Amino acid sequence: MSVLHLSKRHRRASVAAAALALTTALLPTFGATQAQAQETTDQKTIQQQLAAPETVCGPYGLDNDDPRTNPGGLEGEGVSLGIPHVSEAGTEGTYHLFTRDVDFSRPVGVVVRLHGDGAYEYYYPGRSMNCQAAVAASHNMVLVAPHSPSVSEYGEPIWWYEIPKNVEWVSDLLYTDILPMENVDPDNIWWVGYSGGAEFITYGLIPLAPELVTGGAVMLGGGGAPDQTYEARDAERAAQAREASAFAPARDAVDAAAAQATTAAEAAGMPAATQAVADVAAQATDAIDAVEATVFPAAGAAVETNPAEEALNSVPMHWAVGTEDDGTDEYAPFNALEAAQEGAEFFRERGIENVTLTQLEGNDHFDLPQAAILDAALTGTVDDDSTADPAPEPEPAPVQ
Incomplete structure (x- = not known):
């Protein structure tokens, strides 16, 4: 249909x-x-x-x-x-x-x-x-x-x-x-x-x-x-997909946990721990982004999510x-x-x-x-010369 x-x-x-x-x-x-x-x-x-x-x-x-x-x-x-x-x-x-x-x-x-x-x-x-x-x-x-x-x-x-x-x-x-x-x-x-x-x-x-x-x-x-x-169009689709994806809550959870750990480390006077928390949080966020990118391609890539576009491939x-x-x-x-x-x-x-x-x-x-x-x-009888080889260059005129 x-x-x-x-x-x-x-x-x-x-x-x-x-x-x-x-x-x-x-x-x-x-x-x-x-x-x-x-x-x-x-x-x-x-x-x-x-x-x-x-x-x-x-x-x-x-x-x-x-x-x-x-x-x-x-x-x-x-x-x-x-x-x-x-x-x-x-x-x-x-x-x-x-x-x-x-x-x-x-x-x-x-x-x-x-x-x-x-x-x-x-x-x-x-x-x-x-x-x-x-x-x-x-x-x-x-x-x-x-x-x-x-x-x-x-x-x-x-x-x-x-x-x-x-x-x-x-x-x-x-x-x-x-x-x-x-x-x-x-x-x-x-x-x-x-x-x-x-x-x-x-x-x-x-x-x-x-x-x-x-x-x-x-x-x-x-x-x-x-x-x-x-x-x-693809950038808009990618942005909408990311907003609606299951990865957004995971990223939010990492941010919340990092904020709590940072607050505790600062209260205990442990600057090294504060930096370690930030590093771990950044690594976790990067990992989430990497997985997400495999599901939702970046802006400019072909985002084929519309069945009509798939049907168009054979039109x-x-x-x-x-x-x-x-x-x-x-x-x-x-x-x-x-x-x-x-x-x-x-x-x-x-x-x-x-x-x-x-x-x-x-x-x-x-x-x-x-x-x-x-x-x-x-x-269905059109000619297709889009892949034809270009015309050869003319032979140079002989030197007199």
Whole structure:
């Protein structure tokens, strides 16, 4: 049984507790109001997409003879845009939902598609997102495309700002609006993030809510190594474990006995005995600490106490990035190639068994075949060149 079958209150409490503990350790917040986010949304022209021509998905990697390459427009049954959602914590946001061509008489999976910084894909859902929804439907999966509740100081919707807040909101969205839908399978939830959305998956969602990643995760043009997130989370867990452990009373007993012996030695005028008591007490405390450290690893170590994290070890995690996506483009200064390489290596070192990385030769930040990548991930046919040998150095030119 999936850990998603835990009580809703328990799941939300776990997410809220993790968010509260890590708020000060994660990226800074900018205090943007929901009114600002809504104003930004209103400035865009989602409604114009309703009248857009049918999407042709060739630019997103689908062959021209693939029946999914012309999924149709956004009008009609099975496409709902801009659905509002308010989480239990009071955070407001919206999302698109694609259920077109999904058979709800059979088990239904979920693809959660997270936009990049600025939310271009969200504001223009008739393009790449429509094609990815067609791919999802071919695997009998709905596609959910939420809009980040957080915006930067410049008014850009960005997932990796206010990470705990965004984890709480998107978790609540799934538990409240999506998982209760007919025949939705909680053990088949996939996450797909592009650029900043990929960063949110690796920096926020997986460390704070791994129980939501039951099918797999696909990071497109991003998805770096969340070292600081895990260090802060593990330090908090280690501290809580120590406070609740059986070793604390033992340490307190040593301190109390040492205090009594020291008082008696001082009253008897025996300074040597006083020092001996202090030495013995220090040795006893060190021994307790040594035993405790074998049970509760130090901050920064992997503290695998969550069953969801153990289940995550076998969940497919795939990175796809272009070899030209190295931050040298003035319109894409983020080095997504390095982030993807470091992210894949980080999770591989943490014991995730099914980590793959595809580096697409000649592609940049804006021309990834996103629909084809999603299809390959869902069918388990992705290429993995993360462990390939580096290209040989060119032979030096002969001396004339």
